[in-house]
Amino acid sequence: MSEVPVLEVGGINKAYNHVPVLQDVSLKVEAGQVRSLIGHNGAGKSTLLRILAGAESADSGLLKVAGTVRTFSSPRDAQNAGVAAVYQELRLLPELTVAENIYLGQETHNGIFLDRRSMAQSAQRILEAHxxxxxxxxxxRYLSHAQRQLVEVIAALERNAKVILLDEPTTALQSEQIDDLITTVKNIASVGQVGVIFVSHKLEEVWAIADAITVLRDGSVVLDASKDSVDRQTVTRFIVGDAYDQQQQDLTSGTRLSGVHNIHSSPSNNSEEPLLTVHGVESAALRNISLDVKRGEVVGLYGLVGSGRSDFFKLLYGLETLLKGTIYVQGQLYRPRSPRDAMHHGIAYVTEERKYDGFIPMLSTIQNVALPSISRFQTAGWVHRTKVDRAVNDTMRPLNMRGDVNRAVKTLSGGNQQKMLFARTLLQEPQLVLLDEPTKGIDIGAKAEIHRLVRKFASEKGVGVLVISSEEEELLEVSDRIIVFRDGFSSDAFEASDLTETNLRNLAL
Ligand SMILES: Nc1ncnc2c1ncn2[C@@H]1O[C@H](COP(=O)(O)OP(=O)(O)OP(=O)(O)O)[C@@H](O)[C@H]1O
Ligand SMILES: [Mg+2]
Structure with a gap:
């Protein structure tokens, strides 16, 4: 067998508006190999993948597929050369069948008719094989997101892809679905002798799937290693850079985290009447929800998909109809009617899906963050630009955002858009904050910072926070108390300090 890598990238450079985003990036992927590409938000991962997939062009550099030098001027070029990308926004056609989607553009014909039967049979064979x-x-249309993603991977395979590019394929998946995806991708790589580039922020996944690792930091490759030759701590250090040593120092000297744990053990104003009281609430998806949140408290909601956690947030935010039960906010009866009404009651909501989150892609980051709070910076119709800039920058600084805040927000990397939404919420000075999967797509370095900010926000501003997370570790770290949702019912509240990850998982079943 030949030893020519299926993909070889040499000295790739790319700049946007003269700001370098990729600098002299080189990497190789062998046939049958999975290479994880990791790095902080804005490191350049998606940009590199877009270049490899022909969706963007590099300023300079060399690209070889199976030993042949290629230049792509469109995704079709890349596909024809055997490079297939699977993006978060999947490109399957919902009204076509799975088989039709897999063989789209290369349909089998029987005379002048589409041979649906034989396409369905080959699809069946390949799906079963995996x-x-x-x-x-x-x-x-009827498939889950996880199933669609697997179908896309199979479709790529059936187009004779030599290289499959996966950009954060697991962000929208549950843990069992992640396991399935990882097994399928590994299997496809080794059986089909395909090379895979797999982008993820979760080292656990990287360790489960990767043969080799490339770490990008600020657009440069800072680590290229076989997985077996490095440990997670080393990789984290390469991702985070200098900040890592500072973080570790803080951890060992206890400055930051001990502060957090002090807050943990004594939620402020504990004796006060709750900020939010929910009693016997029912809606289309909720059977019987009762809980309360005090000022200065972070309450975590745990449960499986479909247990009602996100439905509960939507209900509180006026996006679903309350059928039964009572809700009090700051001692007053609250009947959610609309998001606007919810905002008037001091409720802010950061949804799981950024693309539905109503930011304006063409406006700058500063403008997007300030927009909902703009009245605070106005006198007689005049907006105090410097005050806005200062307030926004102060809010965003701890989030370690990368990218130009004066440019259109659509140019921010995925994780940095997430941070922008978080900053926007903080600036609105809400009373009650609903956070659905707040660190989805956030890099390792900023994750801890967001946890710390959530806790600090609650304790210093006396705000109540409800947070949904599917990551047990995260929920235990950030919450004072945790409530488990199951089939539209809520459990009693547990002190987070009394729980372990295993406890939590068992409670949700
Ligand atoms: N069209 C564009 N115009 C200007 N800058 C851009 C554009 N696209 C990306 N960038 C910048 O390039 C840098 C790299 O972005 P990229 O999306 O590749 O990061 P990433 O590593 O995928 O991050 P994340 O983990 O958040 O997804 C970012 O600073 C981003 O703001
Ligand atoms: Mg990205």
Missing amino acids: HILVDPNQKV
């Missing part, structure tokens, strides 16, 4: 439980005759 243990994917999806009916090839089902319309894609």
Whole structure:
């Protein structure tokens, strides 16, 4: 067998508006190998993948697929050369069947007719070979996100891809679905002798899937190693850079985290009447929810998908109808009607899906962050620009955002957009904050910082926070108390300090 890598990238450079985003990036992927590409938000991962997929062009550098030098001027060029990208926004056609999607553009014909049967049969064979439980005759519309993603990977494979690029494929998935995806991708790589680049912020996943690791920091490769030759701590150090040593120092000397734990053990104003009281609430998705949140308290909501956690947030934010039960906010009866009404009651909501979160892609980051709070910076119709800039910058500084805050927000990397939304919420000075998966897509370095900010925000401003997270470790770290949702019912509240990750998982079943 030849030893030519399926993909070889040499000296790639890319700048936007004269700001370098990729600098002399080189990497190789062998046939059958999974290479994890990791790095902080804005490190350049998605940009590199877009270049490899022909969706963007490099300023300079060399690209070889299976030993042949290539230049791509469109995604189609890349596909024809055997490079297939699977993005978060999946590109399957919902009204076509699974089989039709897999063979789109290369349909089998029987005379002048589409040979649906033979396409369905080959789809069935390949899906079965990879243990994917999806009916090839089902319309894609009826599939879960996880199933769609697997179908896209299979479609890439059936187009004879030599290289498959996956940009944060697990962010929208639950843990069992992540395991399935990892197994399938590994299997495809080794059986099909395909090379895979897998982008993720979760080292656990990287360790489960990768043969080799490339770490990008500020657009440069700072580590290229086989997985077996490094440990997670080393990799984290390469991702975070100099800040890592500071973080570790703080950890060992206890300055930051001990502060956090002090807050943990004594939520402020504990005796006060609750900020939020929910009693016997029912809606289309909720059967019986009762809970309360005090000022200065972070309450975590845990549960499986479909347990009602996100539905509960939508209800509080006026996006779903309350059928039964009572809700009090700051001692007053509250009947959610609309998001506007919720905002008037001091409720802010950061949803799980950034693309539905109503930021304006063409406006700058500063403008987007300030927009909902703009009245605070106005006198007689005049906006105090310097005050706005200062307030926004002060709010964002601890989040370690990368990217130009004066440019259109759509140019920020995925994780930095998430940080922007978080900053926007903080600036609104809400009373009650609803956070749905607040660190989804956030890099390792900023994650701890967001946890700390959530706790600090609650304790210093006396705000109540409700947070949903599927990561047990995160929920235990950030919450004072945790409530488990199951089939639309809520449990009693548990002190986070009394729980372990295993406890939590068992409670949700
Ligand atoms: N069209 C663009 N115009 C200007 N700058 C851009 C554009 N696209 C990306 N950038 C900048 O390039 C840098 C790298 O972004 P990229 O999306 O590649 O990061 P990433 O490593 O994928 O981050 P994340 O982990 O947050 O997804 C960022 O600073 C981003 O703001
Ligand atoms: Mg990205």
